[in-house]
Amino acid sequence: MSLSAINSQLTESFLLSPGVEGQYFERKSAKITASQVAEIVVGLANADGGSIAIGIKDRQFEGINSQGAVKINDFLQCGVDHCRPPIMFQSEFAEFVKPDGSQDRILFLHVEADKNRVHETSAGDVFLRVGDETKKLRFEQRQDLEYDRGSRLYEDDLVDACTLDDLD
Numbered sequence: 001m002s003l004s005a006i007n008s009q010l011t012e013s014f015l016l017s018p019g020v021e022g023q024y025f026e027r028k029s030a031k032i033t034a035s036q037v038a039e040i041v042v043g044l045a046n047a048d049g050g051s052i053a054i055g056i057k058d059r060q061f062e063g064i065n066s067q068g069a070v071k072i073n074d075f076l077q078c079g080v081d082h083c084r085p086p087i088m089f090q091s092e093f094a095e096f097v098k099p100d101g102s103q104d105r106i107l108f109l110h111v112e113a114d115k116n117r118v119h120e121t122s123a124g125d126v127f128l129r130v131g132d133e134t135k136k137l138r139f140e141q142r143q144d145l146e147y148d149r150g151s152r153l154y155e156d157d158l159v160d161a162c163t164l165d166d167l168d
Contacts, residue, residue: 003094006110007051010094015106016059021132024050029057030064034074035121038082041111042119043127043134045087046145049113050129055106061096063104075107082122087111118146 004010014020021027026040032054044050054075055064064072079087090110098104120126126137128145137145 003096003106004051004092004108004110006090006092006108010051010053010108012096015053015056016061018059023048023129023131025053026050026129026132026134027053027056030055030062030067031057034071034078035082035123037075037109038078038121039125039127039136040129040134041079041087041089041109042083042121042125043129044111045083045114045119046127047113047129049111052109052111053106054109055104061098061104061106063096063098064107065104072107075109079111084120084122085117087114087119116149118142118149 002008002011003015009025015027024044026044028037028040037052037054040052044052055062064075074081076091079089089112092108092110093105094108095103095105118126126142126145127134128137128141129135
């Protein structure tokens, strides 16, 4: 049975299986920071979209409740607070029972791909999800992505050291 109403693939056995992280899925410990979550959100939005599960460590449910309401709220707002332009994503909580009998939650963030714009973190870094990694793009890679999305036109770039003699 799926723990997510949005992504039916997110079952308990899937979430805890080895080797499931890939192009469309990432799982992270609850100890991650909102700015680190934003890097993954940006990478997914700049690629093909996907889901992030927060509160899973070493293929075990650790939950997020111990992080407190402020940090959980930071996760929920990272698409607005740490991404430019803002990235809207769907979020949902999945409840589970820990071995000690206490209740806790996993947070899912479901990010749609944005094929029209290139997103960056508030630090100005652009990321792209490639396989099971979120890669920081170099300037040239970012420029190519902007050309692909139409947010930058190759014809608008200035050519250094061009003179009138170069034109015919």
